Amino acid sequence: MSAAPLVGYSSSGSEDETEAPAAAGRSKPRSGGRRCGQNSLPTQRFPVPDSVLSMFSSTEEGPEDDSTKHGGRIRTFPHERGNWATHIYIPYEAKEEFLDLLDVLLSRAQTFVPRLVQMEEFHLSLSQSVVLRHHWILPFVQALKDHMASFQRFFFTANQVKIYTNQEKTRTFIGLEVTSGHAQFLDLVSEVDRVMEEFDLTTFYQNPSFHVSLAWCVGDACLQLEGQCLQELQEIVDEFEDSEMLLRVLAEQVRCKSGNKFFSMPLK
Template sequence: MFQDPDDVRKSDDVTQHGGRIRSFKHERGNWATHVYVPCQPHEEFQDLLEKMGSLLVKHGVALTTMKEFHISQSQTVVLRHHWINPFVQSLRVRLGSMHRFLCIADRIQVYTNKERTRTFVGLEVSVGSDHLLEVVSEVDQSLKEFNLETFYQDPSFHVSLAWCVGDAAGKIEGPCLEELQKALDAHEDAERLTRFYAEEIRCKAGNKVFCIPLK
């Protein structure tokens, strides 16, 4: 099964944060900020994760389960403390009139971050991408107001399930990925477990989380 995230060793050297490497230097007064759609999985989702984790171990890959599940609507950007409230207010103005929508995430994919220092296994969204693109378009406008980097071009919207340090994509792609997809498709609750409604957008800045409900 996947490793428990609490078993990952943490320290103050380059292996801090479970071995993750910061993509930007931490400075006092700078707040790492991220906009996303939260996903609340059913209890049975854990059973599916355990089955997938066992398959990955068989292929020589041990991953750590995500503590929370979400679909990113921005990259992680840096906000100065005094920008946080104005930025969140901009998001509220742009997103507050949007309606909630259905998402189905049922395609197993493997991803790496830009620096290829982390690898993720995730569920790619097959239904709801058009709505997510609308959200990203509005979020991008708010980011531009503060001269911040916008989201990726042609994004692959997905729910990350688990991760590991380093570039393990080569071990997961191919037969391993096919087995993971078959395990998902064969799960008796797969159709229900991969469906959810996007009911709110969240912005996390440091340890603060701001919620923007959708209509």
């Protein structure tokens, strides 16, 4: 079985990015550089001290893209000031029993790929990561709230182990795919896509595999994780005590993360 494409994740450097690159075709905002005027007085000009010149030496420089600061993840686009990475998803609240299951799964998977690490938080994506200008954020969120207003809460089950990669194949994930509730997720994505189209943004993937990512590693580790490893991980899930009830979850809200801002849209 070939690895499924990862739904809704980018390989950008940090989960806490507050800004992202400009969309194609959109102009870069003007810098706040200072304009120099001519001096009408015929007085002698004194040299500007180095300490003053150095104050403005880095105003046009972006942040250093050091992958060692975020687990070796590789940024797939350059940082540009004034743009915000934005993502729509349903949060997955991990209970103690879920974390117990995850410990067993990760321990077994690390015998095949030792560099795997646990996800810091869990969710199911309803959009790709897109770019918003700062002044678009509030109108975008309001449009989302309008489109989400009629949706009811629903239960879904995620208990099928699958291996995913991002589009660039720079990161590999172990996930639990949704096996019930798929139709409700498609309805939500349909409304999210309408909002994306209103703002001329990229819509979601065709035939998406809705899932909760459990662990990840840098690079393409599909060959090591599929086959025997995948079979053993599925057996652990199937045999785990009360796994059927443990992995049946109530979807109660849709959440939007834009840079370091979070917006919640409760379902009815």
